[in-house]
Amino acid sequence: MTELRTEPGHQHAEPDQEPLLRVDRMSRHFNIGSPVSRRTLHAVDEVSFTVGEREIVAIVGESGSGKTTVARLLARLYKTTSGEAYFQGKPLSGIRSRRERLRYSGLVPMVFQDPFASINPVFRVSHGVTRALKLHRPDLTREQRFTEAVRVFDAVGLTPGAEVLQRYPHELSGGQRQRVGFAQALAMRPKLILADEPVSMLDVSIRIGLLNVMARLRDDAGVSILYITHDLASARYVSDRLIVMYAGHIVETGPAEEVLSSPRHPYTQLLLSAAPDPKADLNVAAETDRGEPPKVINPAPGCRFRSRCPLAIPICHEVTPQLVELGPGHDAACHVAQSGAEVKAF
Amino acid sequence: MAHALADDQYGLASPIRPGPVLEIRDLSVEYVLESGIVGAVENVSFDVAPGEFLAIVGESGCGKSTLLFGIAQLLNPPAEISGGTVAFHGRNLVQLTERELAAVRWRDMSVVMQSAMNALNPVQSVGAQFRDAMRAHGKTSKAEIHERSVEVLKMVGIDPVHLKSYPHQLSGGMRQRSMIAMAMLFTPELIIMDEPTSALDVVAQRSLMAQIKDLQREYHFAVIFVTHDMSLVRHFSDRLMVMYAGQVSEVGPTQKLFDHPHHPYTVGLMEAFPSIRGPRVQLTGIPGSPPDLARPPAGCRFSARCPKVMPRCETDPPPEYEVDETSVRCFLYEDAGGSQ
Numbered sequence: 001m002t003e004l005r006t007e008p009g010h011q012h013a014e015p016d017q018e019p020l021l022r023v024d025r026m027s028r029h030f031n032i033g034s035p036v037s038r039r040t041l042h043a044v045d046e047v048s049f050t051v052g053e054r055e056i057v058a059i060v061g062e063s064g065s066g067k068t069t070v071a072r073l074l075a076r077l078y079k080t081t082s083g084e085a086y087f088q089g090k091p092l093s094g095i096r097s098r099r100e101r102l103r104y105s106g107l108v109p110m111v112f113q114d115p116f117a118s119i120n121p122v123f124r125v126s127h128g129v130t131r132a133l134k135l136h137r138p139d140l141t142r143e144q145r146f147t148e149a150v151r152v153f154d155a156v157g158l159t160p161g162a163e164v165l166q167r168y169p170h171e172l173s174g175g176q177r178q179r180v181g182f183a184q185a186l187a188m189r190p191k192l193i194l195a196d197e198p199v200s201m202l203d204v205s206i207r208i209g210l211l212n213v214m215a216r217l218r219d220d221a222g223v224s225i226l227y228i229t230h231d232l233a234s235a236r237y238v239s240d241r242l243i244v245m246y247a248g249h250i251v252e253t254g255p256a257e258e259v260l261s262s263p264r265h266p267y268t269q270l271l272l273s274a275a276p277d278p279k280a281d282l283n284v285a286a287e288t289d290r291g292e293p294p295k296v297i298n299p300a301p302g303c304r305f306r307s308r309c310p311l312a313i314p315i316c317h318e319v320t321p322q323l324v325e326l327g328p329g330h331d332a333a334c335h336v337a338q339s340g341a342e343v344k345a346f
Numbered sequence: 347m348a349h350a351l352a353d354d355q356y357g358l359a360s361p362i363r364p365g366p367v368l369e370i371r372d373l374s375v376e377y378v379l380e381s382g383i384v385g386a387v388e389n390v391s392f393d394v395a396p397g398e399f400l401a402i403v404g405e406s407g408c409g410k411s412t413l414l415f416g417i418a419q420l421l422n423p424p425a426e427i428s429g430g431t432v433a434f435h436g437r438n439l440v441q442l443t444e445r446e447l448a449a450v451r452w453r454d455m456s457v458v459m460q461s462a463m464n465a466l467n468p469v470q471s472v473g474a475q476f477r478d479a480m481r482a483h484g485k486t487s488k489a490e491i492h493e494r495s496v497e498v499l500k501m502v503g504i505d506p507v508h509l510k511s512y513p514h515q516l517s518g519g520m521r522q523r524s525m526i527a528m529a530m531l532f533t534p535e536l537i538i539m540d541e542p543t544s545a546l547d548v549v550a551q552r553s554l555m556a557q558i559k560d561l562q563r564e565y566h567f568a569v570i571f572v573t574h575d576m577s578l579v580r581h582f583s584d585r586l587m588v589m590y591a592g593q594v595s596e597v598g599p600t601q602k603l604f605d606h607p608h609h610p611y612t613v614g615l616m617e618a619f620p621s622i623r624g625p626r627v628q629l630t631g632i633p634g635s636p637p638d639l640a641r642p643p644a645g646c647r648f649s650a651r652c653p654k655v656m657p658r659c660e661t662d663p664p665p666e667y668e669v670d671e672t673s674v675r676c677f678l679y680e681d682a683g684g685s686q
Contacts, residue, residue, distance in 0.1 A: 062547035063518075173635040174406070203405040203574060205618045208631030230547060237620035237629070260622060274552040275622050276577035293547075 018089040019050040020224055021074070021108075021192055026083035028069050032297070042296040043069040045248040046083065048323075051192060051224050056214065058227040058235035058256065060271070061245035064293050067228045070245075071194045074226070075110045076101075087192075106136040109185035113197040115177035119169045125180050126165035129153075129187050136188045152183040155221065156213050175206035182213060192224045193217070199234065211238045232275045236260050241329075244268050247296050247304040250323060254330030264332035266309045266345035273346040303335065311336045311345050363435055367536050367568045368394040368417070373430035375409070375416045378423075384640045386412040386425065388592045394536065397566040399559070401583035401600065403576045403615075407636055409592040410572045411460075414540050417570070418457050419447055434536075452483050456529035458522075460541040465525060466513040472499075472524050473509030479531055498527040502557060519550035526558065536568045543578065555582050577619055580604060588612050591636050591647035598672025608674040610652045646676070654678060 025046045033039040044066040051057045059067045072078045074085060076092060085092045087108060095104055112118040119128060129149045133140055140148060146165075153161030156179040169177060178198055185193050195214065199207040215238055217223045229235050235242055235256065242259045244252040244267065252265040263269045294304060303309070306316040315335050323331040324338050337343045375387040387409040394400055404410045415421045417432050419439050432439045434450060442450070451457075459465040467475055476495040485491055496506040502523040513521055522542055529537050539558075543551040559582050562569055573579055579586065580600065587597040588611065596609040607613045614632040634651040637643050643650065649659040659677060667679040 062549065175635065204576070205405060205615060205632040206635070208618050208620070208629045209633065211620075212628075212630075232548075233620040233622045236622055236626065257626070270549060272622060274549040276548075276552070276575065276580065277622055 018086070019052050020055075020088065021051040021226075022086045023047060023049050023070075023074075024084050024086065026070075026073060026085055027081045028066075028073055028078055029081045039297050042248050042299055044073065045296070045299075047245075047248075047250050048083075049243055049250065049253060051226055053191075054218055054222050054224060055241065056218055056225045056227055056239040057241045057243060058229055058239035059243045059245055060229055060232055060235050062230060062271075062293050064247070064295065065245040066248040067230075067245050068196055071110065071196045071226065071228050074108065075194050076104070077110075102136060106188035107191045108194060109188055109190050110194040110196065111178070111181040111185055111198050114201055115174050115181060116169075116201075119177055119180060121169050124166055124168055125172070128180070128184050129165070132184055132187050148187060149183075152186040153180075155186060155217075156180075156183045157209070158183060173206070174202050175210060178202060178210055179213060182210075182217070186217065186221065186223070190223055192226065194226050194228075196228045197230070198227075200229070200231070207234065208237075214238055232260065232271055233277070244271070247293050249304060249320075249333065251305065251334070252330075252332045253323065254327065258327065258330050262327075264326050264330070264337040264343055265305075265334045266311055266336075266343060267305045268332075269343070269346040270308070303333075309345060311343065363396070363535075365435070366393040367396050367398075367435065368570075369431075369433040369436075370417065371431050371433070373413070373416055373432060374428045375412050375421065375425055376428040377425050379640075382640050385428075385642065386592055386639060387416060389430070390589075390594055391430075392587065392594070392597060394568050394570060396535065397562070397568055398585065399562060399569045399571065399583045400585045400587060401579035402570065402572045402587045402589060403574065403579065404589035405574060405636060407591075407639075408589045409639075410574075410589050411540055413589070414457075414538055414570065414572050418451075418455070418538055420457070448483075452479060452529075452534065453532045454534050455536040455538065456532070456534045458525050458529050458537060458539040458542045461545055466521060468513050471510050471512055472516070476509070476528060476531065479528060483532065494531060498530050499524065501530060501561060502527045517550075518546050519554060522546060522550075522554060523557065526561070530561070530565070530567075533565055534567055536570070539569060539571045541573050542571075544573070544575075551578070555579075558582070576615055588615070591642065592639055593647060593675060594666070594673070595648065595676070596672060596674050598670075602670065602672055606670070608669055608672060608679060609648075609676050610654050610678075611648045614651075614653075 025048050026044065027046055028044040030041045030043055031038060032041050047070060059070060061067045069078065073080055087104065095101055119125065126149060129152065130145050133145045133148055149165055150161035153164055158164040158176060158179050199210050202210065211234055214225055214227065218225060227235065227239055239256045242254065242256040243250055244265065246267045252259060252263065252268045259268065260272065263272055296304065301320045302318055303316040303321050306312040313336060321333040321335050321338065323333045325331050326337060334343065371391050373387060373390045374385065377384040377386055390413060402410050402413065412425060416427055421427065427440055434455060439447065473495055477491050480491045480494065495509055499506045499509065504520055504523055508516060516524065543554050546554060555578065558569065571579060571583065583600045585597065586600040586603045588595050588609065590611050596603065596612045603612065607616050617629055618631045620629060632651055637647055637650065645661045646659040646664050649655050652659065656677060664675050664677045666673045666675045669679050
């Protein structure tokens with residue numbers, strides 16, 4: 001298939017060792033408009049990346065960048081338009097039977113953004129966890145299920161687990177509810193948790209606690225997490241690697257610290273300059289109106305950031321830049337950066 | 347002098363009125379529920395000077411939005427003002443009738459709501475909504491309305507062709523900006539903003555904040571800006587007020603508060619933000635959650651989460667102490683200055 005191309009992310013894996021998750025030129029397009037004026041929205045276009053064992057990878061982007069669509073594709077809530085994702089070496093499209101589906105959704109559960117909408121309010125919180133256990137680990141007895149539920153509640157900081165399990169969702173705060181979401185995921189003994197903006201609805205003072213839970217799950221339970229967020233600072237705090245998306249494309253990827261300390265793509269630089277940082281001084285000169293991300297409808301080739309990019313050169317309007325490795329494990333899809341010039345857009 | 351820039355017609359009769367725009371004294375708001383009374387805002391007092399940018403920060407449920415609605419007299423049952431005064435240039439708004447309030451609203455004081463998508467009427471064009479607002483407040487000439495609508499849209503950097511656009515045809519940032527344009531139709535002295543940027547992306551958020559600040563510099567209106575995100579107002583506000591569980595826990599000049607936060611809650615909030623620069627450090631946030639305001643604790647409301655709690659904090663409510671231009675509701679500062 002695409003073995004000839006240099007795949008981003010591949011450089012991390014040993015040549016013959018398949019990463020936990022490998023996404024290969026995955027796309028998702030949506031048909032919009034009326035039957036007479038059919039148009040296609042390219043939500044995600046040919047993205048390739050990997051997630052290794054015990055690794056938190058953050059996908060960062062603004063709304064409309066396609067980051068949530070990626071998570072939903074991996075959760076099999078959407079079907080891919082083209083391309084493929086491989087989990088433990090097996091293609092997702094090969095999942096057919098109910099048993100395979102259950103196995104996959106147990107190994108790769110999803111935690112949703114809104115902790116107020118994602119838990120059934122009429123049952124005690126134990127309901128969701130024990131139900132997931134019944135479904136995904138049918139070998140457990142009733143007592144074992146309860147013990148296991150207490151264990152996962154304790155693991156995410158809902159202590160004492162045995163007591164919190166008996167509460168109703170309305171008795172819990174937003175932060176506690178989101179921890180319930182992670183506990184439910186953890187009960188299925190997952191390998192990879194898809195976390196779609198898990199802290200964005202929470203108060204600032206509570207967010208850090210949950211990010212720490214995510215780091216603990218990685219360190220203690222050996223779980224990998226795909227952390228979808230718009231918040232660069234929290235991505236930096238918790239993740240090992242960073243994927244920056246813009247208008248359905250991956251524009252930059254690499255070790256989190258490396259990408260943020262020396263961003264190579266103008267868009268990453270823009271995001272960094274706009275992120276509120278109380279500890280830094282305000283760069284007043286950088287204050288201008290910088291437009292908004294485009295809706296990618298029937299796109300022509302070319303860099304999708306070009307209309308907002310101060311460095312755009314003629315080739316940016318004609319050829320879609322591909323991800324190219326510019327440093328160890330650090331890729332950017334930018335013609336200017338790839339030409340060897342120093343990129344300092346914002 | 348700055349007011350001379352504003353069109354006289356839409357500006358105020360006397361360009362700069364002396365004294366604070368807004369004086370709030372001991373304002374309390376209660377939610378009267380079947381299960382009991384919840385004191386959402388308790389004895390809040392502060393002034394807003396002309397042209398000042400005051401930011402109010404706090405977690406959800408701390409009473410910051412309720413306080414705003416209390417100031418704007420927009421509370422609906424079961425919420426009601428149970429005490430205190432809100433004086434706009436010396437006139438107590440709490441006592442005014444709806445009719446009298448209508449004369450103040452929009453002309454002297456306007457409100458920008460959190461979600462423009464919900465605040466704008468989806469089946470009317472932006473221009474029609476501007477027209478409605480102006481007619482309701484006494485401007486009836488068609489030409490005049492059109493002229494002013496074009497003017498305010500230009501002020502916020504939107505092409506006036508969008509007067510004909512419907513809200514769904516605008517991006518999130520443009521919707522939020524047209525809300526601000528609408529609030530400026532009569533060049534009010536005070537604009538109250540309830541998290542106007544929280545639905546926006548970081549880049550749009552930053553450019554909107556810069557725009558608000560520019561407009562403020564040019565037209566000298568005062569702003570009360572409510573947000574849960576302290577880092578957002580860091581560079582834009584003159585004064586910062588931190589609320590916790592219905593009370594003001596600390597208020598002072600923004601710069602001072604960021605350099606030397608006093609209240610343990612403010613300190614905790616500052617340390618809850620991961621930074622995108624500097625060394626990567628382990629943070630803890632503030633464990634626990636705010637108290638139930640239907641049964642507030644006897645002593646300090648933050649005592650249950652406070653790392654510096656003392657025995658008396660659990661029994662006595664702390665008063666506000668003055669420390670270095672900042673007012674702090676915490677016993678730790680008892681010796682630092684006199685009680686208010």
